[in-house]
Amino acid sequence: MSESKEETVRIYTGPVLMAEALVVRLEEIGIVPIVRDDQKNAVMFGSGSNYSGQIRVFVRADEVAKAKPIADVFIAETEE
8 A cells, every 4th residue: 555645735616617617727737636526425425415516626735836826817717
């Protein structure tokens, strides 16, 4: 078993379509983010909880400096 404990940092939380658009921008610069969809997980595992609007996008800690400016611009553009 690997001793590597790679850390991730959340850079976005919001609707699925917005998260998918941000993922595309990150992939364009060579970052492969991790997308966590708690609503989908709740359905798959039989939880009755409502997690709508809780799509979260994470990147590796060593990629934050490169990803955060992209996320900040994306969020600013989408809030207009």
